[in-house]
Amino acid sequence: MTSLNVYSVLVVLFLTCGIVMATKENDQIIKENNCETKMGLPCVLEAFTRIFSTGSISNKCCGELVVLGKVCHSALVKRTLENPVFNDLNPATIIAKSIQTWNNCLALIDSPSPSA
DSSP states (O other): HHHHHHHHHHHHHHHHHHHHHHHHHHHHHHHTTTGGGSSHHHHHHHHHHHHHSOOOHHHHHHHHHHOOOOOHOOOOHHHHHHHGGGGTSSSHHHHHHHHHHHHHHHHHHHSSOOOO
């Protein structure tokens, strides 16, 4: 019985430390890469709505997202998911929408423009 309680405490500590480390890691990535200053607020809102709700993202904001970079994009999405306000969202769904948004924007920006 005692070993079960010790095991339970260790599991809780491990999970708590993992969450704290993930939060610190994302915050460090965001700070080191100046992620919060690379997109304008209108595009941040468009991308946020596209990933965390329903909506679309304009070509202009796709361009800003690609300039932001995948590392910043991923860290910002993960940090947002760590916020208790978003506990009711399915993290796997959000990550999938985040990846889909990134890939769609990257393909749009990388595609050749039609000739004039």
